[in-house]
Amino acid sequence: MSVGDQIYDLLKRLWPINRSITGKGVRDSLEILKEYIPDIKIFEIPTGTKVFDWIVPNEWNAREAWIEDPNGRRIVDFSENNLHLIGYSLPINKKISLDELQEHLFSLPNQPSAIPYITSYYEKRWGFCLRHHDRQNLVPGIYHVYIDTTIAPGFLTYGELVIPGETDKEIFISTYICHPSMANNELSGPCVATYLARWLLEKSFKRYTYRIVFIPETIGSITYLYQNMPYLKKHVIAGFNLTCIGDDRCYSYLPSRNGNTLSDQAAQHVLSHYAPDFKKYDYLQRGSDERQYCSPGVDLPIVSIMRSKYCEYPEYHTSLDDLTLVTPSGLYGGYSIMCKTIDAIECNTLPRVTYLCEPQLGRRGLYPTLSQKRTDLFSFKTVKIMMDCLAYCDGFHSLLDIAEIIKTPIWVLAPIYIKLRNEGLVRDL
Secondary structure, eight states: OOHHHHHHHHHHHHTTOOOOSSSHHHHHHHHHHHHHSTTOEEEEEETTOEETTEEOOOEEEEEEEEEEOTTSOEEEETTTOGGGBOBTOOOEEEEEEHHHHHTTEEOOTTSTTOOBOOBOSSSOOOOEEOOHHHHHTOOSSEEEEEEEEEEESOEEEEEEEEEOOSSSOEEEEEEEOOOSSOIIIIIHHHHHHHHHHHHHHHOSOOSSEEEEEEEOTTHHHHHHHHHHHHHHHHHEEEEEEEOSOOOSSOOEEEOOSSSOSHHHHHHHHHHHHHOTTOEEOOGGGOOSTHHHHTSTTTOOOEEEEESSOTTSSTTTTBTTSSTTTSOHHHHHHHHHHHHHHHHHHHHOOOEEESSSSOOOOGGGTSSOSSOSSBOSSOBHHHHHHHHHHHHTOBSSSOHHHHHHHTTOOHHHHHHHHHHHHHTTSEEEO
């Protein structure tokens, strides 16, 4: 089975679970991920904990919710689609008129076949979401509304995996696990992150340590930063927020607030060669956890590499973001581009030549001894890359800088650079 198919199968396992920023759905999802990456550690932060300007809210769990029309027919049912219930809805068991019910209903007139995704984490209310064409068919009368939920002290739960490398300098990968059944917006991130973790665990050599967190969006990243910010600021050299990385439509990139970090450079370099028609967004178009990681005073080098960006595709935050929107090939594309970006950072270095003027490459078998365009051992293109690389190995340009200058993918340049280094012609500073 291909990696893309494996990621998709994991996504289908997680699909039915009702997740929110706290509660059983998050724990159940993390327990499934633990089957794939057993070393993941699960942490629970008590509700009521103050984290910067926020307080971790009470834990919410939902068991059952429905609406019955005047004829006793169940017209909205949480068990059929968990987007029907507004997140953090209060419990209720009441019979009310249609006019009163309408005050608690939400639909999308411009997308009449979609169930919207709506939450109310920090304001007490209850409500249901439904397809607009179903809402239009409601008849006057008395409706029975029933919501079986609890909002009570508990915990905010998140998962963390640390994969040691040769140094304690870290690449930080964050993804959120806090939405109900949506495929690209919710599940593509943690599923791709899980298989990135498996790939990293199998790599024989890792220069950097990798920290991968599965957290509730916003309150989770704020809580995680509250606990770990001094360490992260000291050790993280690059990082990525993984979300919306599973469809087939496009690739996109959202920069860090500063826009000039190693993460920005690696992401744009890889995308420009791997998917040159990628969409580049401005930091002002942010909307996920980069808001916390890149905020003033935190300033972590976090960017987002995505397929169709959140808020930019029509199915976003609706029931149309389903298992048909993401595909094995789309997930594999997101996974592959993240692997290439990580490899780009791994092989980046600060090189400097060890000889003045051009070295004598011919006697080292690195340059053709016949003056012709091509021989069995050499191509003009490879030699040109080698000579151009040497021209910028000045101790000021990184290998990624050089790859950009000479317009060569770093995965092509790196093996050539290694040959030069093995011959003692360059060294890493």
